[in-house]
Amino acid sequence: MPAAPRVPFKNPVVEWVDVRLPLFSLWRDRYAMMPVPRNLNGWWVSGALALFTLAVMIVSGVFLAMHYTPTTAQAFASVERTMREVNWGWLLRAVHMNGASLFFAIVYAHILRSVYYGSYKRPRELLWLLGVVLFLLMMATAFMGSVLPWSQTGYWSATVVANLFRAIPFVGEPLVTWLIGGPEVGEATLRRFFALHYLLPFAMIGVAFLHVAAQHVAGANNPLGIDPKSPQDTVPFHPRYTSRDLFGLAVFVLVFAAIVFFAPAAFVAPASDIPADPMTTPDVIVPAWYFLPFFAMLRSVGDLVVPFTAIVLIPAQLGGVLALFGALLTLLLLPWLDRSPVRSAVFRPLYKKLFWLLVLDLALLGYVGAQEPEGLCRLLGRLATAYYFLHFLIFLPLLPRIEKPQPLPSSIAEAVRE
Amino acid sequence: MKRTAALLLLALALAPIPAGASAPSPTTAVHEAEAAQAPLSLLWDAEPLQATRLRTGAGVLAFLAVFAVLLYILQRRAWAKRS
Numbered sequence: 189m190p191a192a193p194r195v196p197f198k199n200p201v202v203e204w205v206d207v208r209l210p211l212f213s214l215w216r217d218r219y220a221m222m223p224v225p226r227n228l229n230g231w232w233v234s235g236a237l238a239l240f241t242l243a244v245m246i247v248s249g250v251f252l253a254m255h256y257t258p259t260t261a262q263a264f265a266s267v268e269r270t271m272r273e274v275n276w277g278w279l280l281r282a283v284h285m286n287g288a289s290l291f292f293a294i295v296y297a298h299i300l301r302s303v304y305y306g307s308y309k310r311p312r313e314l315l316w317l318l319g320v321v322l323f324l325l326m327m328a329t330a331f332m333g334s335v336l337p338w339s340q341t342g343y344w345s346a347t348v349v350a351n352l353f354r355a356i357p358f359v360g361e362p363l364v365t366w367l368i369g370g371p372e373v374g375e376a377t378l379r380r381f382f383a384l385h386y387l388l389p390f391a392m393i394g395v396a397f398l399h400v401a402a403q404h405v406a407g408a409n410n411p412l413g414i415d416p417k418s419p420q421d422t423v424p425f426h427p428r429y430t431s432r433d434l435f436g437l438a439v440f441v442l443v444f445a446a447i448v449f450f451a452p453a454a455f456v457a458p459a460s461d462i463p464a465d466p467m468t469t470p471d472v473i474v475p476a477w478y479f480l481p482f483f484a485m486l487r488s489v490g491d492l493v494v495p496f497t498a499i500v501l502i503p504a505q506l507g508g509v510l511a512l513f514g515a516l517l518t519l520l521l522l523p524w525l526d527r528s529p530v531r532s533a534v535f536r537p538l539y540k541k542l543f544w545l546l547v548l549d550l551a552l553l554g555y556v557g558a559q560e561p562e563g564l565c566r567l568l569g570r571l572a573t574a575y576y577f578l579h580f581l582i583f584l585p586l587l588p589r590i591e592k593p594q595p596l597p598s599s600i601a602e603a604v605r606e
Numbered sequence: 607m608k609r610t611a612a613l614l615l616l617a618l619a620l621a622p623i624p625a626g627a628s629a630p631s632p633t634t635a636v637h638e639a640e641a642a643q644a645p646l647s648l649l650w651d652a653e654p655l656q657a658t659r660l661r662t663g664a665g666v667l668a669f670l671a672v673f674a675v676l677l678y679i680l681q682r683r684a685w686a687k688r689s
């Protein structure tokens with residue numbers, strides 16, 4: 189805490205509490221009165237929306253858990269019962285299922301915002317790393333959640349993913365046995381997935397707290413990517429940004445409600461209405477849309493052979509797993525791969541083009557992930573996977589040598605005035 | 607600013623009470639037996655869930671639309687102020 193003398197509050201109750209535990213001072217100085225760049229645009233609402241969605245997921249999830257039975261014999265039936273007999277159970281389920289999709293949509297927008305405006309660069313590297321940790325936790329939580337209703341979709345996607353991990357040399361087999369609690373996906377898998385699916389969101393609260401704390405230390409980046417230099421460059425967070433966050437929230441909840449009430453099955457996978465059956469493999473096993481780009485990478489890699497021989501260096505399965513983990517690791521390294529001192533894409537003509545190419549590439553991977561990995565789609569998948577790594581590992585590090593950034597404005601206030 | 611806040615409170619007070627809280631109809635059991643095999647997408651569309659869902663949804667959306675407009679006005683005022 190800073191040693192500056194504290195300003196007393198007029199309300200005696202508030203003052204009494206604040207002297208003993210400075211919650212209100214903290215709120216006033218670190219939130220309401222905190223100076224924030226005056227030029228933030230609507231993309232900066234995404235963080236607040238992500239926090240809100242995390243809360244919605246936890247609340248709806250806790251109530252769903254009250255009616256859920258984590259056994260292979262009962263899980264499917266208990267979910268059906270929630271839908272039909274529990275008061276407002278269908279609403280809980282619709283909120284939780286569609287909430288997961290919207291959570292990913294918001295977080296993808298949030299990540300792309302950070303990538304476009306260079307918010308991962310010094311001094312915000314740790315803030316970015318904590319963000320990537322949140323993203324990994326989200327993916328793990330969503331994956332385990334999709335197994336819980338013990339439907340064909342959930343059961344078989346767990347089996348497919350488990351089999352892929354078996355391809356890791358030496359440790360693959362024991363690792364998978366340890367993770368799923370036995371030789372095959374079954375009772376033990378369901379129970380631990382339930383325990384972890386309940387646990388991880390609370391870990392996310394902790395990490396999100398550190399994430400936001402780190403942002404309050406560094407201060408918010410802004411669309412120009414230049415630091416505020418004088419008081420004219422900033423405004424207090426309240427009331428401008430509080431009111432804008434609230435308006436953004438209202439629009440988001442409106443969209444959320446429209447989906448929940450009028451298209452609740454919009455994101456439902458094909459075989460999620462059939463109970464799990466280890467004896468019948470469904471025709472298609474497609475993960476939720478938010479996993480599709482990563483799923484495409486997992487399946488795009490072929491056997492890596494020694495040229496002109498039939499000796500397989502890296503089998504396709506292992507290659508896929510490596511591509512998946514490589515793609516995520518690359519995200520962690522981003523602050524050190526992009527060496528340009530200019531943050532915002534607004535002043536980087538080449539980077540701006542590359543950014544949109546990357547977005548296209550991810551969209552293409554998403555499309556390929558939903559198709560059978562054959563023929564043209566297989567080729568596209570490989571090219572798009574290769575391009576992803578090309579972007580991050582080759583283009584970004586080389587870019588500062590080629591690119592001439594445009595001149596930066598001398599201050600935020602001046603740029604806003606123009 | 608004060609007036610907008612008062613309007614917000616008014617909107618909250620007048621918010622429609624969801625109409626779906628009624629007891630399940632006696633035909634529920636029959637529907638259930640039929641629905642047991644139904645695909646999930648059909649399940650969402652099955653009676654009596656569907657009627658409740660659409661009715662509640664209309665109320666919720668109407669309320670949220672008004673709420674969003676008020677918050678938009680609030681936001682505009684916050685940004686119009688000098689300082």
Ligand code: HEM
Pocket residue numbers: 231232233234235236238239242295298299302307308312315316318319320322323326392396399400403407408409410
């Ligand atoms: C559960 C998920 C997440 C939550 C709840 C969350 C929350 C927030 C909040 C509240 C802010 C401040 C407001 C804003 O700038 O929008 C923020 C900023 C930020 N977040 Fe996240 N975030 C999440 C995931 C991520 C991920 C996955 C990344 C990147 C991989 C990320 C990167 C950043 C960065 C770089 C900033 C600073 C932006 C700036 O200062 O301009 N966040 N986050």
